[in-house]
Amino acid sequence: MGETLKTKENRVANEVKKTFTVTGMTCATCAKTVEKALKKLDGVKFAAVNLATSTGFIVAEREVSFDEIKKTVEEVGYGVSKESPEDVERKRYKESKRNLIFAWLITAPLAVLMLYHMFIAEIPYFTWIEVFAGAFVTFYVGRATIRGAWIALTHRHTNMDTLIFFGAVTSWVTALLDSLGLPVMSFGAIGTMIVAFHITGRFIESYLRDRASKEIKALLKLQAKEARVLTDKGEVMTPIEAVKEGFVVLVKPGERIPVDGVIVEGKSSIDESVVTGESIPVLKEEGGEVIGGSLNLSSPIKIRVTKVGEDTFLSQMIKLIQEAQGSKVPIQALADRITMWFVPAIIILAIASAFVWYFNYESFLPFVEKARSIFPWIIQTSDPLTFSIFVFVATIVIACPCALGLATPMALVTGTGLAAKKGLLIRNAEAIQTSKDIGVVLSDKTGTLTEGRPKVVDHNLSDDLIKIVASIEKNSNHPLAKAISELSQESVPIENVEEIPGEGVKAYYEGNEYFVGKPLDYSRYDSLLSEGKTVVEVRKNDEIVGFLAIEDPIREDSPAAVKRLKEMGIDLVMITGDNEKTAKAVARRLGIEKFHAGVKPSEKLDLVRTYQTHGKKVAMVGDGMNDAAALKGADVGIAIGSGTDLAIDSADIIITKGGISKVVDAIEISRKTFKIIKQNLFWAFFYNVVAIPMAMMGLLHPVIAELAMAFSSITVTVNSMRVRK
Structure with a gap:
């Protein structure tokens, strides 16, 4: 027999979900490697790692500690931080900006000198300039790339950094060999430019990814750091972590409400647009629920705290969005399978191409001469080793697994962010x-x-019967029960209350059995029913004693x-x-x-x-x-x-x-997001299918290849942001 619904619900209730920040990832292969490691962790049923948001997400059958997660991730060369993805991203962004400045302070003058050396006049010891400038940019400014490649290689996998590492270091080695007198053309300046363009592409990509996830960042900014708690000694600004359920906090006009709670004093207009998607302010008074993160507009209010920490509406909302952004759609499976084998395949193709050109250069020379008339950037040399290195470096840096890896998660980040904005x-x-x-x-x-706010618009009950019926309905959670219970503030002692699903409520009062629910014969109330009203019948000891007509606008x-x-x-x-x-x-x-x-x-x-x-x-x-x-x-x-x-x-x-109109929004967002995902995947595949063979044929210059590689990742990110429009 199959698993019953109750069993499934119990199983789901026992599941533990955790979201955390993963550091050190630079491409889709990194994310996939961390994901595979997490899936092997004891008790973990599901794991997903999102490169676009630097987050990991697991579903486990037991409580998995932070230290266990950290150890597992570190074993494959990456890190886990307790800091939020936004704080990690801010630090990385600051470091990327500094590296970008250093890279171009060296690379720009070097590029000018290279052009002068090639086309105007020879510069003495230029190759030594390439060696020292290249060493600074490649091994110091680009140290994060070198570190990423080393981590991958020492843990027996490859990533985007591996390709840049091989391309840049191979280029730098040619400058060193040329300086030492070996007959090899120097690509030192080109290697420096590869690193500079790579850092530039990463910086732009990081900036765009930051913009793409602005909705979730906006929610995170709403989380209060302090609350104005009312005590016997007056107002005390208290860290939000120290605020407990039952505390009373004061919120002045123009301030964000720091907690979930109930208004105990005051009345004010509340702007809940950021957390509910509704732009019109709502008037809240004593007894009204308020949501942390919403904005108090008009008057001071005192709020009794009902939820704190992870239980608050805003925290749950952020957690749910992060879980959705960390999970995957089925279409991503193909891209994931490809990216795992992509980099090793490119390295093999680059080496194979270099060998083919080296041993067959003279045979291919007529093709090279003819191609140079169309592609003027193809180097002119009679040395097969030089041209082989040219092809190897171009093939290595043209490949772009990042575009494939970002195609789906970037669109998901933007789509789920837009959905949150719409409630x-x-x-x-x-x-x-x-x-x-x-x-x-x-x-x-x-x-x-x-x-969902039904009201009693007609009835034929006596005052005493109204008290009895209202008292019975106060024991039910049905939407109609709330409307009936509001008919009387007085209560009478009710016994043996039994709610019959889909039928009504049965109870006893002074030895008599009362039933409030569906009529025995609807034809008695044809005129009310034809107007769209709901009729609730009242029976005493199985005899009809009255009815209530309820309308829900x-x-x-x-x-x-x-x-x-x-x-x-x-x-x-x-x-x-x-x-x-x-x-x-x-x-x-x-x-x-x-x-x-x-x-x-x-x-x-x-x-x-x-x-x-x-x-x-x-x-x-x-x-x-x-x-x-x-x-x-x-x-x-x-x-x-x-x-x-x-x-x-x-x-x-x-x-x-909201209601059914939000379903329309959900379907439209789904259609738009999936359309963007398909576009991203198409262009990512198309780019690699066209560009890699061209590089293997010697038709692409390494600098142009690196520019094209960076452009492909940026294009995928920019296209993903179109979901919001």
Whole structure:
């Protein structure tokens, strides 16, 4: 027998997830090497390492300590830091900027001298200038590249630094050999330029990657460092780490709210746009929940802290985004397999090309002469060793595994960042690839198509019966129960409360059995049902004693979202526990053609399976609690966030605020992101397929090759940023 849903939920509940910063990575092969090492760690079920964000992510069956992770990563030559990726990136950016300046202070004058030496007049001891200048740039300024190559080689793998190392060092060695009187043309200045262009490309790439992930960085900046805690001695500015649940903090107008909590004094407009995607400020008063990171606009408020540290909405939000950015989409598997073998293959091809040219140079000379008329940068020499080195260096530096490695993660970083900005948290990166193919959206009615704030608009109950019914409904979590319980502030002693899923609530009061829920005969309430109202019947000892008519206003954005889904060729099917007449009335007002009424929570998964058998990808939209089975069973589960609670493990995507219109946003972001991923992969493959053979044929100069290599990585990064537009 297969694994039951309950077993799966228990298994998921026992999983431990960790996100951490990985240092020392320079290309996709580095990330893949760290990832393979983490997967071998005892208890780790899944591991993903993201080059674009310098983060690692694991899912384990046990608690894995930071020291275990650090040791595992260090064994393959890389590091783990407790600092945030942003702090690590800031330090790396500062160091890259310094190296860039040093590289060009030496390389620019050297390039001018090289041109003067080649075309105007010979400079005495120029090759010795190349030797010393090249040594400084290659081994000091480019020491991070040398270190990266050495780490890779000593741990029996290769990376992008390996290619630059072989290309630059080989060029520098030619200058040294030429200076010592050996008959080899010097490529010393070219080796220096290779390193300088490589550092420049890395600097630009780092800058663009920083911009591409600006949404997650904006969220991190919202995390408060201090809070103004109210004590017996007055206001005390307290480090956020020392703030505990139950503390009362004061937030003045214009300040960021530092914690999650409930307003205990004051009333103010709150801007929650950064964390919910809603641009219109919300008026909050006593009893209202506030989210850390949102902005207090108009008046001072006092807040009782309800959540601190990793439990806060903002921390959970950041964690979920980082997990999504650290995970992978299926299409990335091909690129990963290629990048693992890419660098060793290039080294073999470069060596093979050099040998072929060395032993067949005279035979190929007519081809070289003819090609030089088209490609003037091809060197003119009669020495086969010199030309072989020329081909070797060009082939080594033209190859670009970075473009392949960045193609998918860069688009994911930008896409998940855009989603967060719109109030969508994509928990599972695979949902990015799946959502684009959604053919059917199954949507719950209450809280998704409607506002989820139902109100009693009519009833025929006596005052005493209202007290009894309101007291019974206070024991239920159903959205309709909240509306009924608000009818009376007085409570009466209720006994033996039993909630019957999909039916209603049964309880006892003064020895009598009361039932509040679905009517026995809906035809008694035809006029109310035809208006789209939900009818709740009240029975005492199985006799009908009254009814309540409840209405849940349709969300303002629902009609436009339903229309947009139709235009996208997606079928929207409404699922509701309401009776058929109420469901039909709501569906008619929204323009929904298909709906299922009277559906119990246990039947929703069956509907998901039914639509999947028709060969279409199915998205299920629900509240993440009653709909857990259907959310897990759907190709993409989309949960409506409840208040500040993001702990909805059943969903792939969480809507922090809003309704069905956010589903449209999710599908559009998926389609746009995946389109960019395919473009990135195409151009990365195309670049390497065209450029590498040209270099092997001796048609590319090493400097041009290095420029092209840097340009390919930058192009992939820039193209990924188009997701936001």
